[in-house]
Amino acid sequence: MPFSEAVRLAVASLRANKLRSFLTVLGILIGVSSVIAVVAIINGLDRYIADRVLELGTKSFSVQKLPDIITSASQWIEMQKRKDVTLQDLEAVRRGCSLCSEVGAMVATTRDAKFGRTVQRDVRVMGVTENYSRIGSVRDLIAGRHLIHDDVANARNVVVIGADLMDAFFGMTEPLGRALSVDSREYKVVGVAERKGSVFGESQDNFVWMPITLYRKYYGSRRSITIQAEARSMDTFQEAQDQARVIMRVRRHLEYVDADDFNIETGESVLEFWKSATQGIYAATLLVTAISLVVGGVVVMNIMLVSVTERTSEIGVRKALGAKRQDIRRQFVVESVILSIFGGGLGVLGATLFAKGLGAVLGNIMSADFVAPVRLWAVLLALAVSSLVGLVAGLYPANRAAALDPIAALRQE
């Protein structure tokens, strides 16, 4: 029996039993659609995160006591034993890092801010050096002035506020010169920063900047600060980090063999963490998909066995009319493959719709364009894998059918 005939027969058989065919390939459908959807969504997130990281600046780095990402409780305990990063460290790096164009620092906590009777919750209260706004993701002002060196030197009670506080406290009224309070202490507003929007649902505009010296006066000088530095150029980005690293190691009298007892973090580390996280997600998804496909294959095989039994007399007739074993085998293998491709195709369709829908929802949440692309190679791979599953699943039933004795088969009703 030529392939075209076998395909025609398989399609007719599939259409005659649409519900049964659908239920049969559900396992394959789920396996295929989950892997395609996950790949699409992760691809979309990759892009989203890369864009956000880009905004953080591509040649800034920070020197801090703790790493950005801590992956175990024991690691966290270890980290607590480290020395704080101090203002003296900041001075040393400032003096010593010739490849850095700017070196500043930041220390922060989260507090509620008040203006009159209005309360703004969970404001990021940041003590910063005057060059902080120029390092990394540059933030301009929409009103007033930045903090200046004098503010820091004299620990003045002045703050620059983020756009969320502007909206909450001042709305249309003039914010400059007004006083807001944090923890019952008053601060004069000298500047309003531009809006940046939100990242992963977190607003980037809910903060106040005060001079770092003032912060330490009120919140204690026992906190580790984060040194933020900007390299002069992309080319010397790594060298600038190395300079800072050497300065810190010398200050802490570390031997050559000792590990750093501080962390230098860049936007890269976020990307790297994301990459390793997604590796984990990919691996888990592949495992789930593999299991679904195996289960799906077993289901297809079972249904094909049932089909062979149901059509025993039909097989007998075909053999009587001249079908060779090869013909019968081909008929059932093709049917199994077509069935599985049908499941794979539905899986692709389902995944595409799901990815589009999820993209729209996530785009809303994260107020950004979110696209989860379903790539052609993923679709082709899905269909190829489905065919393979169908092929393997169908071989045993097809061989059983081919081996039927025509005389015995004809005797069945």
Place this chain on the structure above:
Amino acid sequence: MSAEPALQTSAVIRAEDLWRTYVMGSEEIHALRGVSFEIQPNEYVAIMGPSGSGKSTLMNLIGCLDTPSRGRYFLRGREVSSMNDDELAEIRNREIGFVFQTFNLLPRASALQNVELPLVYAGISREARIAQAKKALELVDLAPRMTHRPNELSGGQRQRVAIARALVMGPSILLADEPTGNLDTVTGSEIMGLFGKLHGGGNTIILVTHERDVAEHAHRIIHIRDGTIESDERR
């Protein structure tokens, strides 16, 4: 499979001392015990016998669905008894036209598609298949119904489709197993009339039946009982 006949003979079928033995556990059951006969082209033969006589076993051998345990079977001079599965399938496809008691049509295919089936396995192209199948359906006066499915046809019509299917490859013999068994008397007569017409057209017809009135349509009746030929009467 060689193209040259192993036997120089005019006979369509030559059976030499056919035995068919089944082993059931420790017992041997001989369904056929040394059956020999010849059938010439354009003969109209009925094989008659009660159930258990071995007539079904003999039919399976004649139809190349099975091979004998002992003895030799020649179809158009070629020794079938020594052929393998694939070769037997080809012989069945080309030389044997089966007609079954229960029609055995594919329920989801049209009459035309049913008749096309042997042509599909012969590897014939789509256009040629459709043309040949139509001709076969015309021969049994069923051309106007060729797009109908079996469940849209009466019993007699279904059997006629089956007969068209049996004829479509121009086989050496038409082998009919109780062809009227599932039909009422009137329709049964119609079908027997069709067989008569086909015999007149030059076909070799072999009926297998246990009914006397069906067998009497044939010009030769081979009686079989307990695995051997009891009598071979020409009429």
